[in-house]
Amino acid sequence: MIRLVVPITALALTAGAGAADLRALVAAASPGDIIRVPAGVHPGTVVIDKPLTLLAEPGAIIDAGGAGDAVRVTAPNVTIRGFTIRNTGDSLDRENAGVNATGAPGAVIEHNVFTDVLFGVYLRESPGSAVRFNVIGGKALDLARRGDGVRLWQSDDCLIERNTIHDGRDAVMWFSDRTRIVANTVTRGRYGLHFMYSDDNVLEDNTLSHNSVGAFLMYSKNLTLRRNRFVSNRGPSGFGVGLKDVDGLLAEDNLFAANRVGVQVDNSPSAVDVRHLYRRNVFAYNDQGVALMPSVRRNDFTGNAFVDNAEQVAVLGGGDLSDNRFTVAGRGNFWSDYAGFDRDADGIGDLPYRADSLFESLLARDSRLRLFLYSPVQQAVEAAARVAPVVRPRPLLTDDAPLMSPPRLPGVVLARGPAPAVSAVAAGAGLLALGLGIFGAMLPVPERRLREAAT
Amino acid sequence: MTAMRRQAEPVRRDDAWPVSPRLLTTLALKELRDALSNKWVLLFTIAFAALALGLAALARASAGMTGFAGFGRTAASLVNLVLLLTPLMALSVGATCIVTERERGMLGYLLAQPVSRTEVFLAKYIGLALAMTAAVAVGFGVSAIAMSGAGDGALFLRLAALSALLAWAMLAVGVLVSVVLRRTGSAVGVAVFIWLTLALLADVGIIGAALTTRLRTVTIFSLTLVNPLQAFKMASLAGFGAGLDVLGPAGVWATTEFGRRLPILLYASLLAWIVLPLLAAWVAFRRRPL
Numbered sequence A: 001m002i003r004l005v006v007p008i009t010a011l012a013l014t015a016g017a018g019a020a021d022l023r024a025l026v027a028a029a030s031p032g033d034i035i036r037v038p039a040g041v042h043p044g045t046v047v048i049d050k051p052l053t054l055l056a057e058p059g060a061i062i063d064a065g066g067a068g069d070a071v072r073v074t075a076p077n078v079t080i081r082g083f084t085i086r087n088t089g090d091s092l093d094r095e096n097a098g099v100n101a102t103g104a105p106g107a108v109i110e111h112n113v114f115t116d117v118l119f120g121v122y123l124r125e126s127p128g129s130a131v132r133f134n135v136i137g138g139k140a141l142d143l144a145r146r147g148d149g150v151r152l153w154q155s156d157d158c159l160i161e162r163n164t165i166h167d168g169r170d171a172v173m174w175f176s177d178r179t180r181i182v183a184n185t186v187t188r189g190r191y192g193l194h195f196m197y198s199d200d201n202v203l204e205d206n207t208l209s210h211n212s213v214g215a216f217l218m219y220s221k222n223l224t225l226r227r228n229r230f231v232s233n234r235g236p237s238g239f240g241v242g243l244k245d246v247d248g249l250l251a252e253d254n255l256f257a258a259n260r261v262g263v264q265v266d267n268s269p270s271a272v273d274v275r276h277l278y279r280r281n282v283f284a285y286n287d288q289g290v291a292l293m294p295s296v297r298r299n300d301f302t303g304n305a306f307v308d309n310a311e312q313v314a315v316l317g318g319g320d321l322s323d324n325r326f327t328v329a330g331r332g333n334f335w336s337d338y339a340g341f342d343r344d345a346d347g348i349g350d351l352p353y354r355a356d357s358l359f360e361s362l363l364a365r366d367s368r369l370r371l372f373l374y375s376p377v378q379q380a381v382e383a384a385a386r387v388a389p390v391v392r393p394r395p396l397l398t399d400d401a402p403l404m405s406p407p408r409l410p411g412v413v414l415a416r417g418p419a420p421a422v423s424a425v426a427a428g429a430g431l432l433a434l435g436l437g438i439f440g441a442m443l444p445v446p447e448r449r450l451r452e453a454a455t
Numbered sequence B: 001m002t003a004m005r006r007q008a009e010p011v012r013r014d015d016a017w018p019v020s021p022r023l024l025t026t027l028a029l030k031e032l033r034d035a036l037s038n039k040w041v042l043l044f045t046i047a048f049a050a051l052a053l054g055l056a057a058l059a060r061a062s063a064g065m066t067g068f069a070g071f072g073r074t075a076a077s078l079v080n081l082v083l084l085l086t087p088l089m090a091l092s093v094g095a096t097c098i099v100t101e102r103e104r105g106m107l108g109y110l111l112a113q114p115v116s117r118t119e120v121f122l123a124k125y126i127g128l129a130l131a132m133t134a135a136v137a138v139g140f141g142v143s144a145i146a147m148s149g150a151g152d153g154a155l156f157l158r159l160a161a162l163s164a165l166l167a168w169a170m171l172a173v174g175v176l177v178s179v180v181l182r183r184t185g186s187a188v189g190v191a192v193f194i195w196l197t198l199a200l201l202a203d204v205g206i207i208g209a210a211l212t213t214r215l216r217t218v219t220i221f222s223l224t225l226v227n228p229l230q231a232f233k234m235a236s237l238a239g240f241g242a243g244l245d246v247l248g249p250a251g252v253w254a255t256t257e258f259g260r261r262l263p264i265l266l267y268a269s270l271l272a273w274i275v276l277p278l279l280a281a282w283v284a285f286r287r288r289p290l
Helices: A022-028 A358-365 A367-372 A376-387 A421-442 A447-454 B002-008 B021-037 B039-066 B071-104 B106-111 B117-146 B153-180 B184-213 B217-226 B228-238 B245-258 B261-287
Strands: A012-014 A034-037 A040-043 A046-048 A053-056 A060-063 A071-073 A079-081 A084-086 A097-102 A108-110 A113-117 A119-124 A130-132 A135-138 A150-153 A159-161 A164-166 A171-174 A180-182 A185-187 A191-196 A202-204 A207-209 A213-218 A221-226 A229-231 A239-244 A247-252 A255-257 A261-266 A276-279 A282-284 A288-292 A299-302 A305-307 A311-315 A353-355 A397-399
Touching: A022 A034, A022 A040, A022 A046, A084 A097, A097 A113, A113 A119, A119 A135, A185 A191, A191 A207, A207 A213, A213 A229, A229 A239, A239 A255, A255 A261, A282 A288, A311 A358, A358 A367, A358 A376, A358 B184, A367 B184, A367 B217, A367 B245, A376 B071, A376 B184, A421 B117, A421 B153, B021 B039, B021 B117, B039 B071, B039 B117, B071 B106, B071 B117, B071 B153, B071 B184, B071 B228, B106 B117, B117 B153, B117 B261, B153 B184, B153 B228, B153 B261, B184 B217, B184 B228, B217 B228, B217 B245, B217 B261, B228 B245, B228 B261, B245 B261
Parallel strands: A012 A034, A034 A053, A040 A060, A046 A071, A053 A079, A060 A084, A071 A097, A079 A108, A084 A113, A097 A119, A108 A130, A113 A135, A119 A150, A130 A159, A135 A164, A150 A171, A159 A180, A164 A185, A171 A191, A180 A202, A185 A207, A191 A213, A202 A221, A207 A229, A213 A239, A221 A247, A229 A255, A239 A261, A247 A276, A255 A282, A261 A288, A276 A299, A282 A305, A288 A311
Antiparallel strands: A353 A397
16 A cells, blocks of 8 residues: 555654754664755755654755765655755766665655756665655756656555656656556656566656657566557657567557657567557657557557658658557547548448558668658658559458547647747738738839839 | 830840849739649639639548547548649649640740740749649638637638649649640640559559568668659648657658658658749750740
């Protein structure tokens, strides 16, 4: 069970105004005490070696002074709430962190603001902990020299909830099972979420945008992805979700939009008796909606929407999609490029959807030809395949029961991106004025004015 | 008094240099007025604006579907539209401009006036380039207003400017055709063939070669860069913020290989397509007998 409630003890210590630093308060406290920490800058590293509850008064700051950790926790059942924690060292070897908890089960780190920290919250062998409602901002370093916003190491049964993590490296779970990751926002990092050898984890309602990769799930079992939004993850790999040797996956009601690749699947599932299910997800405006390695098998897609991806489904390096199903129990997916009809109005198209784009099959043979995307030659190649079916490739996939309308995603309201309507109207009006002005100059000049100009 | 003196001047020699700005302006404005009577320009403007409006409507419909406005995608379709229409119109207008007047004897009449060939040539190009600019500006103006829900003004201005560059380049090629060839019919034919080559055949050739002979990436990219239509496309895509990464491995290669110099390279290709054909056309126009 995850411990969320702060135990109340009889004694509450409150330091006097401008009192000595937090380290003295901790040293004076008995296990189980609640300490109200006054406003002011408290120098770190603060070591908490007994079960304590630290409640920050507004304006309480823990400052590591640019070296080492800000807070180190070595006892169980410690709660740290409401601080601004800042200015850790930047040593990746020593893994300098805002809160570094080692052997501290039941830690609760909540409502804190971390700024200029290498690692944010680092939980080592601290099962049953909670990291909630924090804002964690990393150091302004190269991606390679940053630390992780949140890192779990052998800490099972943790809750990571409603944090905002930005400009870090990853939020990463190492060897940590049954983690619940709920309603977090991770932006401008390397891998928004990163699982390594962590089983039975649940990701719900998270927003992962503008990272190199939204969530990279590796060597883990039984994962659930539900109602997450993976948007504009376009780094060097640029996946909304990357799967590597994952066994056991349910992905439902997620949005994958404007990523380089919506979901990239490598050897997942790897076990022959496991099938993965993707249902009611929306893959929209990605360069590739779903990209599978040639040997990938046993993935089922039903009730998803594939909307205007440059390639809806791609097999990297060519090959077919045998034993990956796009129709499950008589229900297929919605395809924005489906050209069929639904005469009996049962919501399912009467003709199968076939992905047999000649241009895409050329792309699969030589991916460098993507250079010719968005130019007329693309449509010309498709038209040629339509006119001369002999050059038509074998269909990459067939959906026998394509849906006529896309699934509704509960609660997905996306920002429209940078949409300064005023500037567009102004630009349009300016251009119109310029164009019409020139056209106006073309109008025949009255005879009288010509004569005047001549004299 | 001044008018008297000017009349007393000898007829200007053909290779007179520098050109008179005043004369150039007058002639260019005359060319602009003539362009209005050229139904091609008007037709193109209307067609471009109508198609851009259609695109805007489509973009709105699909934005409503998922609540996600794919402006980059709409802009990309707009690029595609520009790629087909702008060169076609610039080439055909350019290709007819001199050869028609020569056939009708109007050119001889004009050159009998105290104007140099250089002035007539430059005025023709500038006047027509202004007309193209107007057509592009109206087209983009209409679509910018129509797409204002999802658009970014700076992006539209950039696209419009790039399209104007492309139009000027294709106009220069058209003028070259017009200077070199003797008959309007053949000039139009050659112009359409050039359009087809740049829009389709060149790319089909590169794709075919890449698939059959495993061309090196640098070769594929260079051959593509030389095509002004592809240079335009890459320059406008690079403006959408993501570099050329949307164009796959070859685009990523170019982005990492050239870095900040990539836009310069793309613009240089477009500028070369304006300057070189124009220079060749100018030389030919001055040398050729009427």
